[in-house]
Amino acid sequence: MTFVDEVKNAVTPRAALLVIGVLALQLLFIASYIGALHKPKPTDVPFGVVAPQQVSAQLVTELKNLPGGPLDPRTVTDAATARKQILNRDIDGAVIVDPRGTTDTVLVASGGGTILANSLTEIITKVDLTQRRTVRSVDVAPASSEDFDGLSSFYLVVGWCVGGYLCASILAISAGSRPANRQRAVIRTGVMALYSIAGGIGGAIIIGPILGALPGSFWGMSGLGALTVFAVGMITLALEALTGIVGIGLAVLIVVVAGNPSAGGAFPLPMLPDFWRAIGPALPPGAGTWVARSIAYFKGNAVTGPLLVLSAWAVVGTVITLLMAMRRKPDAADAPLAGAAGGGSTPA
Numbered sequence: 001m002t003f004v005d006e007v008k009n010a011v012t013p014r015a016a017l018l019v020i021g022v023l024a025l026q027l028l029f030i031a032s033y034i035g036a037l038h039k040p041k042p043t044d045v046p047f048g049v050v051a052p053q054q055v056s057a058q059l060v061t062e063l064k065n066l067p068g069g070p071l072d073p074r075t076v077t078d079a080a081t082a083r084k085q086i087l088n089r090d091i092d093g094a095v096i097v098d099p100r101g102t103t104d105t106v107l108v109a110s111g112g113g114t115i116l117a118n119s120l121t122e123i124i125t126k127v128d129l130t131q132r133r134t135v136r137s138v139d140v141a142p143a144s145s146e147d148f149d150g151l152s153s154f155y156l157v158v159g160w161c162v163g164g165y166l167c168a169s170i171l172a173i174s175a176g177s178r179p180a181n182r183q184r185a186v187i188r189t190g191v192m193a194l195y196s197i198a199g200g201i202g203g204a205i206i207i208g209p210i211l212g213a214l215p216g217s218f219w220g221m222s223g224l225g226a227l228t229v230f231a232v233g234m235i236t237l238a239l240e241a242l243t244g245i246v247g248i249g250l251a252v253l254i255v256v257v258a259g260n261p262s263a264g265g266a267f268p269l270p271m272l273p274d275f276w277r278a279i280g281p282a283l284p285p286g287a288g289t290w291v292a293r294s295i296a297y298f299k300g301n302a303v304t305g306p307l308l309v310l311s312a313w314a315v316v317g318t319v320i321t322l323l324m325a326m327r328r329k330p331d332a333a334d335a336p337l338a339g340a341a342g343g344g345s346t347p348a
Contacts, residue, residue, distance in 0.1 A: 018246070025249055029257050032276075036261035040271040042119050043069055048076035048085060048094030048107075055097065063127065070123055082107055083140050089294065089302035092270060093120040095135075102133045109141035111297025113268030114149045141297045144215055152213040153292035154265025154285075156203055160225050161259070161285055163199045164232030165251045167192060172240045172248065185241075185325030189318055192233040200225025216296040224295065224307075228288040231310045234317030235284075241324035259285035281306065284313055 011019075049060050056075050063073040074091075076082045082094035086109050096105040106124045108117035121137045128135050143150040171188055204221035207214045214221070232255055239247030262272065262280030269277050269286075280286035287306035294303045 018249075021246065021249055025253060025257065028253065032257050033261045036272055036276040037266055040115070040267040041068065041070070042116065042123070042271050043274075044072040045070060045093070045116070045120065045270040046091040047071045047073045047120065048082045048091045049073050049097075050076050050079055050082050050094060051097035052099045055099075059095075059097065066123070066127070070119075079105075079107075086140050087298055087301060089298055092116060092268075095124050104128055104133055104135050106135055106137045107140050108137060109297070110139050110143040111141040111150060112293055113264070113271075114143055116268040116271060119271070143297065144213065146211065146213045147296075150293070151265060152207060153296060154263060154289045156207050156214070156221075156225075157228060157263070157285055157288035157292055158260060158265070160199060160203055160228040160288065161232045161255050164192075164196070164229040164284075165236040165248070165255055167195050167229075168233045168236035168240065168251070169248045171237065172245060182322060182325045185322050188237060189234070189321060192237065193230060196226045196230035196233060199229040200227070214292070214296040217300070220295045220300065221292065224288065224291050227307070227310050227314065228284060231313035231317065232284050234321060235313050236317070238317040238320035238324070241321050255284060259283040262286055263289045265289050282309060284310060 047063065049056060049063065051059050060073045060075055063071045076085065076091075076094060079094075079096050082091070082096065085091045086094065086107055089112070092109065092112060094107045096107065098104055104124070106121050108120050110117040117137075117139065121135065125135045144152075146152075171191065200222045203225045204218050208216075208218050208221065232251070235254070236247065236251035239250045241247070243250060258279060262276035262283060263285035264272070264280055265285070269280055272280065281290065287309040290306045291303045291310075294301055
């Protein structure tokens with residue numbers, strides 16, 4: 001047998017295509033993470049302005065015209081309304097102009113991202129310096145002292161997402177990527193649900209009672225974790241049912257390559273480039289990170305939309321998985337590894 005024949009036997013065309021796919025995934029990973037995170041800067045950050053009527057419009061215009069467009073300023077009637085809007089996550093900060101003195105107040109929320117809070121204070125400080133005024137910063141939703149840079153919510157959600165697609169991948173590798181029938185698809189869905197509940201509660205225990213990294217409702221975090229794990233796991237099972245073992249790579253593309261850098265974790269959404277800022281809220285890591293921060297620091301406000309996003313991924317994944325189990329028979333190429341090695345196990 002020639003060397004070329006040995007190569008053909010050792011690396012099948014299907015294996016070669018999978019390797020090429022992995023290379024593409026690797027390059028996309030590098031491009032996505034560096035593209036999103038290499039040069040963070042605030043852009044169009046929703047920002048309130050509380051000032052006397054005679055200077056309010058002028059200040060809003062001045063802030064809107066700052067180089068690079070870091071702020072999207074709007075007039076707010078009073079300081080109490082500004083605080084409420086920050087806690088409702090309608091705006092990310094506000095400046096309160098003192099008409100009787102020379103010290104203004106910047107309201108920020110480091111629970112939504114320490115680097116964004118610091119950036120807002122720095123921007124207003126520079127603006128006030130030109131007017132010979134000073135600034136003091138007030139944190140209305142401070143991050144926990146155990147939550148460095150407000151990153152714990154993001155890492156918690158990343159862990160949940162990893163658990164979701166790994167569990168689904170193990171089910172595919174061990175028992176065939178396409179369930180043999182509807183009953184087995186239902187069983188996989190049930191296993192995924194039980195795993196999700198365990199993962200959600202486990203993550204909430206670690207982040208709360210054990211490490212004390214995040215405040216907020218324990219059961220709220222547990223429920224978010226269960227939904228996040230289930231959503232990622234079911235969309236992975238659905239992609240596996242549609243494309244076979246390639247579905248694992250597609251899940252990594254959606255959740256890791258596209259989802260993690262656009263989640264607003266390392267840098268909050270207003271500091272990301274437009275593309276990642278646009279896709280982040282629609283993907284599980286971004287939706288999960290937003291809800292985790294809301295539970296921890298913003299009294300559970302503004303979570304309906306992100307929870308609907310996670311629920312949509314879960315429902316779509318479940319429906320596709322069940323429909324594909326009814327329509328398609330298991331493929332020889334998708335047989336479990338043990339069976340391919342001579343174990344003869346039956347796809348589940």
